[in-house]
Amino acid sequence: PGSARRDETGALEIGGVPATRLAASHGTPLYVIDEADARHRAVRTRRAFDAAFTAIGSRATVYYAGKAFLSTEIARWMSADGLNIDVASGGELAVVLAAGVDPARVGLHGNNKSLREIDRAVGVGVGAIVIDSLVEIERIAAAAERHGRTQAVRLRINSGVHAHTHEYLATAREDQKFGIPLAEAPAAVAAIRAHAPHLRFLGLHSHIGSQIFVVDGFLEAARRLLALHATLLDGGEVPELNLGGGFGIAYLEGDDPLPIERIAEGLAEAVASVCGELGIPVPAIAVEPGRTIIGPAGVTLYEVGTTKDVVVGLEGGGTAVRRYVSVDGGMSDNARPALYGADYGVRLAGRVSDADPALVRLAGKHCESGDIVVHADYLPGDVTPGDLVAVPATGAYCFSLASNYNYLARPAVVAVRDGIDRVIVRGETEEDLLRRDVLAGAGTGADA
Numbered sequence: 280p281g282s283a284r285r286d287e288t289g290a291l292e293i294g295g296v297p298a299t300r301l302a303a304s305h306g307t308p309l310y311v312i313d314e315a316d317a318r319h320r321a322v323r324t325r326r327a328f329d330a331a332f333t334a335i336g337s338r339a340t341v342y343y344a345g346k347a348f349l350s351t352e353i354a355r356w357m358s359a360d361g362l363n364i365d366v367a368s369g370g371e372l373a374v375v376l377a378a379g380v381d382p383a384r385v386g387l388h389g390n391n392k393s394l395r396e397i398d399r400a401v402g403v404g405v406g407a408i409v410i411d412s413l414v415e416i417e418r419i420a421a422a423a424e425r426h427g428r429t430q431a432v433r434l435r436i437n438s439g440v441h442a443h444t445h446e447y448l449a450t451a452r453e454d455q456k457f458g459i460p461l462a463e464a465p466a467a468v469a470a471i472r473a474h475a476p477h478l479r480f481l482g483l484h485s486h487i488g489s490q491i492f493v494v495d496g497f498l499e500a501a502r503r504l505l506a507l508h509a510t511l512l513d514g515g516e517v518p519e520l521n522l523g524g525g526f527g528i529a530y531l532e533g534d535d536p537l538p539i540e541r542i543a544e545g546l547a548e549a550v551a552s553v554c555g556e557l558g559i560p561v562p563a564i565a566v567e568p569g570r571t572i573i574g575p576a577g578v579t580l581y582e583v584g585t586t587k588d589v590v591v592g593l594e595g596g597g598t599a600v601r602r603y604v605s606v607d608g609g610m611s612d613n614a615r616p617a618l619y620g621a622d623y624g625v626r627l628a629g630r631v632s633d634a635d636p637a638l639v640r641l642a643g644k645h646c647e648s649g650d651i652v653v654h655a656d657y658l659p660g661d662v663t664p665g666d667l668v669a670v671p672a673t674g675a676y677c678f679s680l681a682s683n684y685n686y687l688a689r690p691a692v693v694a695v696r697d698g699i700d701r702v703i704v705r706g707e708t709e710e711d712l713l714r715r716d717v718l719a720g721a722g723t724g725a726d727a
C-alpha cells in the first residue's frame with residue numbers, strides 16, 4: 280500500500296511489520312492485508328457517499344462487494360465500520376452469517392441463484408435480493424410466502440452503457456448475461472408489485488463493470504435508470520436506486536484513479552440534476568464497491584526460486600535479454616494477469632540494493648507459460664534466489680479467485696496493523712489438498 284516504509288535492515292514494512300518477519304513467521308506465498316488501510320478506505324467511502332448525498336437532501340448506503348475478498352474477519356471489519364455487505368452466492372452469504380453480520384444489512388446478487396440460496400436468504404431475512412431474471416420474481420415470492428416474510432427486492436437493469444474496461448469486466452453491454460433490458464423493466468416491476476405483501480420493490484439496480492477510471496459511464500447509467508425510475512413512481516413507492524460498484528484503483532505507479540470523494544460528488548451532482556429535470560424526489564442511493572476498498576490494502580509476498588535470462592528477438596531486429604524471475608506462487612494465487620491481462624508491479628521486499636535495475640518478468644511456478652504475475656517491471660539486477668518480493672494492490676480478486684491449480688496449497692491471509700500480524704485465514708496444508716479425495720480403503724477389493 281501507499282505507506283512503503285522500510286525498517287533499519289531495509290525490509291519493506293506493511294502495517295508496521297517487516298516483510299522478512301511476515302515471511303519467516305507465515306511462509307510464502309502470503310497474502311498480507313493492511314487492516315488500517317482497508318478499514319480507512321471503508322470508512323472514507325461511507326463518509327464520502329454520505330456527505331455527497333446528504334448535501335442533495337438524500338442519503339446513501341455503501342455495500343462492500345464481498346466477491347472482491349471475503350472472509351469472516353473482513354466481513355466483521357466492514358460491518359463494524361458501518362458498511363452493508365453484498366454477497367453473490369450462498370457460500371458468500373454463509374461467510375457473512377458466520378461473521379455475525381446482521382442479515383438485514385446484506386444484499387444477495389446472482390444471475391442464477393439456486394432455490395436453496397433464495398430460500399436461505401429469505402429465511403435468514405437478508406435486507407435485499409437483487410432480481411436478475413424474471414423467473415426469480417415467482418421464486419422469491421414463493422420463498423417469502425413460505426417463510427411468512429416480506430422480502431425487499433431490487434431489479435437489476437442492463438442499462439446498455441459501455442464501460443471503458445476489459446471486455447470480461449464490462450457487464451452492462453446489451454449482449455451479456457446480467458440484468459434485464461430497460462424496456463422490459465416496467466412489466467417486471469408491475470409483476471413484483473403484484474406479489475405484495477410477499478415482495479416489496481426497493482428500486483432499480485445497475486452495475487456497469489469493474490476497474491473503471493472515467494466517471495461518464497456511471498453518470499450515463501444513472502441518467503438512464505432515473506428516467507425509468509421516474510416512470511415507476513406512478514405505480515407506487517421507489518425508495519432507492521442502486522448504482523453498483525466498479526470504481527478503478529491504481530495497480531501501477533502511473534495509474535491515477537479519481538478519489539472516492541470526487542466519484543461520490545460527481546454521482547450526487549448528476550443524480551440531483553437529473554431528478555431536478557424529471558421533477559422527482561432524489562431517491563436514497565446505494566453503491567457496491569469492492570476493489571477500491573480492499574484492493575490497495577493487499578500485498579502478496581513471494582520468495583524468488585530461480586532466475587533465468589532469456590534472449591528475445593526484437594521487432595525491429597536485434598535481441599534483448601529478458602530476466603524471468605520465478606516465484607513460489609503464481610496464477611493460483613493471482614489469476615488476474617492470465618485472465619484479464621492485468622498489470623501489477625513488483626518490489627524487492629527483504630532488503631534494499633543499489634545494483635542497477637533490471638527489467639524483469641515475474642513468473643509463477645505453474646505449468647503454463649501464461650502463468651505470469653508481473654509482465655514487466657524493474658528489480659535490482661542482483662535479485663537472486665531466496666530474495667523476498669512484494670506485489671502490491673493484490674487485495675481484490677486474488678484471494679477470491681484463487682485455485683489449487685497444480686495442487687498448490689492456497690496461501691494464508693495475514694492482517695497487519697500497528698506492528699502486529701495476525702492470521703485471519705490459515706494457509707492450506709497437504710492434508711487440505713487431499714481432504715476431498717475419496718481414498719480407496721485397505722481391503723476394498725482392488726484385486727477382487
Ligand code: LLP
Binds near residue numbers: 490
Ligand atoms: N456489484 C456487482 C453487481 C458486481 O457484479 C460487482 C463486481 C461489484 C458490485 C463490485 O465491483 P468492484 O467495485 O469490485 O469493481 N474478477 C474481476 C472483477 C469482476 C467484478 C465482478 N463484479 C477482476 O479481477 O478484475
